[in-house]
Amino acid sequence: MTKRVAVTGMGIVTSHGIGKTVNWQKTLAGESGIRPITLFDTAGYRTTRAGQLAELPLAPWRRMRAARLDRASHLLYHATAEALDESGVTAAAWNASRSAVTLGTTLGGMASGERYHRAYVRTGPARTRPSQVVDHLAHAQPLHLMEEFSLRGVPLVFSNACASGANAVGYGFHLVRAGQADLALCGGYDPLCEFAFAGFHSLQALTSELCRPFDRRRSGLAIGEGAGVFLLEAWDRARARGARILGEVLGYGESNDAFHMTRPDPDGKSAALAVRRALQDAGAAPENVGYVNAHGTGTPFNDTSETASLLAALGPRAREIPVSSSKSMIGHLLGGAGAVEGILTVLALQTGWLPPNVNYETPDPQCDLRIVRAATRADGVRVALSNSFGFGGANAVLVFRGVGADS
Amino acid sequence: MTDAIVVSGIGIVGPGAFRRAAVVGSFPELPGVEEPPRVSGFALEEHLEGGRAFRRVSGATKLALAAMALAVGDAGFSPQTFGGPDAGIVVGLTHGGATYSVRFHRELLLEGCLAASPLHFSESVPNAPAGNAAIAFQARGPVHTLIGEEPVGTQAVEVAAGLLRSGRVTRCLVAGTEEWSEVVTHAYAQIDRARRPGPADAVPPLSEGAAALVLELAGTAAGRSGTAQAILGGWSLGRCLGSGLEVEMAAAVRDAFARTGRAAADADHILPPSGHFRPEAVRACVAARGATATPATWLDLGRAVGNPVGASNLLQMATSAALISAGKVSGPGLVLSTGVTGTLSAVALCRAGGAES
Numbered sequence: 001m002t003k004r005v006a007v008t009g010m011g012i013v014t015s016h017g018i019g020k021t022v023n024w025q026k027t028l029a030g031e032s033g034i035r036p037i038t039l040f041d042t043a044g045y046r047t048t049r050a051g052q053l054a055e056l057p058l059a060p061w062r063r064m065r066a067a068r069l070d071r072a073s074h075l076l077y078h079a080t081a082e083a084l085d086e087s088g089v090t091a092a093a094w095n096a097s098r099s100a101v102t103l104g105t106t107l108g109g110m111a112s113g114e115r116y117h118r119a120y121v122r123t124g125p126a127r128t129r130p131s132q133v134v135d136h137l138a139h140a141q142p143l144h145l146m147e148e149f150s151l152r153g154v155p156l157v158f159s160n161a162c163a164s165g166a167n168a169v170g171y172g173f174h175l176v177r178a179g180q181a182d183l184a185l186c187g188g189y190d191p192l193c194e195f196a197f198a199g200f201h202s203l204q205a206l207t208s209e210l211c212r213p214f215d216r217r218r219s220g221l222a223i224g225e226g227a228g229v230f231l232l233e234a235w236d237r238a239r240a241r242g243a244r245i246l247g248e249v250l251g252y253g254e255s256n257d258a259f260h261m262t263r264p265d266p267d268g269k270s271a272a273l274a275v276r277r278a279l280q281d282a283g284a285a286p287e288n289v290g291y292v293n294a295h296g297t298g299t300p301f302n303d304t305s306e307t308a309s310l311l312a313a314l315g316p317r318a319r320e321i322p323v324s325s326s327k328s329m330i331g332h333l334l335g336g337a338g339a340v341e342g343i344l345t346v347l348a349l350q351t352g353w354l355p356p357n358v359n360y361e362t363p364d365p366q367c368d369l370r371i372v373r374a375a376t377r378a379d380g381v382r383v384a385l386s387n388s389f390g391f392g393g394a395n396a397v398l399v400f401r402g403v404g405a406d407s
Numbered sequence: 408m409t410d411a412i413v414v415s416g417i418g419i420v421g422p423g424a425f426r427r428a429a430v431v432g433s434f435p436e437l438p439g440v441e442e443p444p445r446v447s448g449f450a451l452e453e454h455l456e457g458g459r460a461f462r463r464v465s466g467a468t469k470l471a472l473a474a475m476a477l478a479v480g481d482a483g484f485s486p487q488t489f490g491g492p493d494a495g496i497v498v499g500l501t502h503g504g505a506t507y508s509v510r511f512h513r514e515l516l517l518e519g520c521l522a523a524s525p526l527h528f529s530e531s532v533p534n535a536p537a538g539n540a541a542i543a544f545q546a547r548g549p550v551h552t553l554i555g556e557e558p559v560g561t562q563a564v565e566v567a568a569g570l571l572r573s574g575r576v577t578r579c580l581v582a583g584t585e586e587w588s589e590v591v592t593h594a595y596a597q598i599d600r601a602r603r604p605g606p607a608d609a610v611p612p613l614s615e616g617a618a619a620l621v622l623e624l625a626g627t628a629a630g631r632s633g634t635a636q637a638i639l640g641g642w643s644l645g646r647c648l649g650s651g652l653e654v655e656m657a658a659a660v661r662d663a664f665a666r667t668g669r670a671a672a673d674a675d676h677i678l679p680p681s682g683h684f685r686p687e688a689v690r691a692c693v694a695a696r697g698a699t700a701t702p703a704t705w706l707d708l709g710r711a712v713g714n715p716v717g718a719s720n721l722l723q724m725a726t727s728a729a730l731i732s733a734g735k736v737s738g739p740g741l742v743l744s745t746g747v748t749g750t751l752s753a754v755a756l757c758r759a760g761g762a763e764s
Contacts, residue, residue, distance in 0.1 A: 044520045106532065108554070117512050120590060130597035137501065138533065138554040143748050147648060154644045154750050156562055157554045159533035167551065171566070174573070195512060198520050199528035202511075254575075255492065256550040258541045262529045270547050273492060391529060392538020394550060 005176045006238040007247040007400075009087030009231030010343045011079035011187075014330040015051035015224055018078050024347050026329070028375040030358045033330045034211065034222045039071075039111075040194040045201055047208040051224025051331025052192050063148050070109030070135040071191035071225075075336075076145055079187060079227035084149065087231040088243060089183060091150040100181040101142060101155040102172040103229075104164025104188035105335035106390075108138025111193040141189070151185070159335070161390030162295075163254075164188050166338025166398055169230055170252030173398075176232050177249075183234075187339035189227035196334060197223050203262060205299055213296035213325035213357055214303050214371050216364035221297040224331025228339030247346035250383065250399040251282025257393030263301055264389060268309030271395045275313035275385065278397035282383075286314040289321055290381030291354055293345040294369075295389045296325020297332055306387065307367045322381075324357035324372040338388035342398050345386045349402030354378045412568050413635035413759060414728045415628045416482025416621030418474035418582075421712035421722055422446055422614050426477060427729040434735045435704055437711035437726075444614030444713035445587050446470060455543060456486055464530055464539055465504030466586030470617035470718075471536040472543055475580050479544060482621035483633050484578075489621075490545025495576035497551045497567045498537040498584065499559035501717030505588035507531040536584050548576045556746025557682035559583070560618075560720025561642050561754055567622050568639070577627050583721030584617035611681065614713025618725035625759075635759035636732035639724075640667035640739060642754040652749060656691035659753040660741065667739060667755050672700035674741040674755070678727060681709035682719035685745040692743060692753075704736065720744040720752065727756045 012019065015033030016026040026033065033051045042048040058066040059077035066074070116132040135141065142155035158167045165188020172186030190196070200206050200223060207220030230249075238245055255274040259265040279286065295306055310318040326344050327333075333340050348354050354376045363371075386398045417427050422445055423438040424430050430437065451458035451469055455476035461469065475496075479489045511527035529535065534552035541550045549570055553562050560583045567579040592613045628635050643662035647655040660671045674696065679689050696703075708723050715722065720742070727740035738758040745751045 105554075113508070114512060116594065117509060117590060118516060120593070121513060121516055125593050128593070128597070130594060133594050139501075139556065139559075143750075152646070154555075154558070154562070154646045156566070159552045159554045160537075160550070161532055161534050174569070178573070194515070195508075198515050198523050199511065199525070199531075201520055202523045202525040202528050204525075254549045256496075256538075256541045256547050258490065258545045258547045260542070261535065261538050262525075273547070390534075391532055392534040392550065392552075393541050394534065394538070 002177050003179055004235035005173050005249045006233050006235045006245045007230055007249065007346055008233045008238050008243040008245060009083035010246060010346065011082030011229040012340055012343050013075050013078045014226035014340060015053050016330060019082055027344060027355045028353055030356045030374060031329065039192055047206050049222065050192055050197065051222055053225060061148055064144055068131055068134060070112040072109045072189060073135055073141045073144055075191055075227040076141050076189045079229040080145055083229040083231045089231060094183060095152045097182040099153060099183040100172055100175050101146060101151060101153055102168040102184060102186040103142045103155060104158040104168035105138050106159060106161050106164055106190050107196055108141060109135045110195045111191060112136040114193060114195055160394040161392055162334050162337055163388040163390035163394035163396040164335035165228060166388035166396035169339055169342055170254065170396055170398060172232050173249040173252050176234055182237055184232040185229060186232060187227065187229035188336045190225060190334040190336045192223060192225035207298060210359040211298040211328050212359040213298040213328050214364060214367040214369060215360050216362040218298045218300060218303060220299050221327065222331040224333045226333045226336045226340050228336055228343045245403050247349055247403055248401040250284060250401045251278045253277025253281055253397045255395045259393055262391055264305040266305055268305040268312060271306065271309035271389055272312035274395035274397045275309060278399050282399040284383055284399060286317060288383045289314060289385055291348060291378060291384040292321055292323045293341050293384065293386040294323050294325045295387040296327055298327060304366045307369055319368055320370055322354050322372045322376065323369045324355055326355060328358045338396060342386045345384045345400050348378060349384055349400060352378050410572060411625040412571060412622055412639040413625045413628050414620050414637045414639060415623050415633045415635060416478035417636060417725050417729050418477030418481065418619040419725050420446055420470050420474045421616035424712055430726050430729050431733040431735060434730060437706060437708060444612045446615055461539055461543065463526060465507045465535060467504045467584045468530065468536040468539050470586060470615065471498060471582050471584035472540060474617035474619040475540055475582055478580065478619035478621050486544050492547045493577045494546040495548040495550060495570050495579040496537050496540050496546045497563040497579060498582045499553045499555065499563035499717055500533065500584055501556065502585060502588065502591050503533045504531045504535055505591050506586055509588065509590050556748065556750045557716060557719050558644060558744040558746055558750050558752035559717050560724060561644055561744060561752035564639060564642055571622060571624050579622045580619055581622055582617060582619040583718035585615055585715040585718040587615040611709035611714040614715045616712055616715040616718050616722055618718060618721040620725060637728035638757045638759050640755040640757040641665060642752060644752045647749040652685055652751065653687040653691040656688045656751050657695040659751060660692055660695040663753040663755045667757055669739050671741060672696045674703050674739050675701055676704045676706060676727065676730065676736045677741045678706050678708055678723040678743065680743050680745040681707065681723055682714045682716055683745055683747045684709060688743050688745050724754055724756065731756060731758050
């Protein structure tokens, strides 16, 4: 017997700041979080801006030496603390339940790896310090997090590039829905680091202008950083303990392009398969969809492919559904994108406001979707999709429903 | 039981142990590890039709593709017939394409950002082996990469089993892969996790390798006249914080056997942790089996293929499955894995056609 899955906690960190309140305020205001990078020297790069969090305070770790931990761990800590706090789930309740931690990241603590390797190259292997790699590997951050919050279990860490966060949320959702877990802490994260920035720069995927998803003049993406964490819970259990239900995860679909390592299939047929699978999983029809939080990277290839996939999966009605990409404001959070954008989607359903796709000025006939230019009242929107696609052909789609809608 | 998870194809690529025959042929010994503990050079196209298209991929990807091609062929599929929207892939690893990561970063440091190769970046991301495999085998279902310590292989099996049992895939390639890297080896040596020059000790040398299994539900495999070479009877994951590894591992061993209809005492071969070795895991296993246990053959894969970290657990499972399939052992087999932060797993593999199937 399958169970309904409630969202009872959400935590978010982006270049807009730490926490839902500031993020939602700035998102609805259409404020840009793309700013000059200060974390590393950008001399020589075609662009010098990214969605870097202006100030990231070290999280108050009690069991770890905070200064030794990678920026990734601090991002994850802040988002997790907010989600757990909002849900009211304590470590004791967690450990007495069947619970799961599923997180996604692309490169984990790569900045620590960079520091180690820089010393290895410049001063020689003998001068490297092992403490620099303690928090480098991508499974280290979730392990540290669970120790810090006294959460039992083994974390499952997805690294499916930019779909990682959505995959982690989708997997946690399925565990709770199937009754294999009562609670799931799931999400995604990635910090800004030079390795990833240089990588996307080498692929000529970064824009030196504004990030303009779906605009005819779009010229690439802006890298961002952040973390998003959901606390998912079996609906009846959440109701029984009087938890505040923020939204519902209805469905999850996934597929792979099997086409190219870094380029999406221009037909978008596998991404469309993921959308169809998500709707089928949700028991929803295309006409139920009232909003799409798009992957919308702002690269020429992604946005046309995503448009094709939405049209293939939802039919001509896809042109009437409001669509926006949060990456226009906070950049591409890589492994954090799916979870952060999922949270923004739930906030849209919760508040009745659709977030804007800023910098959109010139419609592209190849992206003939109804792009949300400014925050818009979303009366009547009950069900929304959040798309995430990534390197390696990964496609992941989450379906959310607002509370109060048939609940 | 038609929902039993069966192993229908096995691929092994390790130092001194290319193909399952190398493992089966040397039983009850295991192939000796070579120095350096690397997989001898091979041409991917000898194992994978169209493999030349992947000639520029990282070592981790190349090893994974070779192991997967062997497993797919062993299961009676070809790269053309394996794929489809209901075919999935789950890869577990710890470091993945570390050599390309290092190369990309070195280009960045020494030659500047304009000289950094996009190929070295895209092939260094952790899901490059899985992404390339999806292309090679046209798997358009769920394709995942999991990162973790040595027991990540068991996590990959668990994710694949969930995909199979929920009907989201009908066949799934599960693989572990790791390539040898000078920088990773240096870092491990600094934290006493790699053998240093000098007399051999209990810590196996960091090595490289890959293993792949084709998993299906028993009913699906039978329906296409595939051979169930072994059954993944049960598995369990855990983590101990502090000194409780013995207790946690004993619980994991019992839990892994709980669904098999057999007891840990029945295991006739045991593969102790071959990556990060913890003696407590062996003690726990002995305790969980009890004093009247069937005498078992202990197979220390760490001494045979070294420690290919994230690939070690799948290599253990592939070895056990190959030995069961070849009739070298009757099964059940028990595979143990431990990670440095206390993660652990136990997996029970059984003979197909036995009571547990």
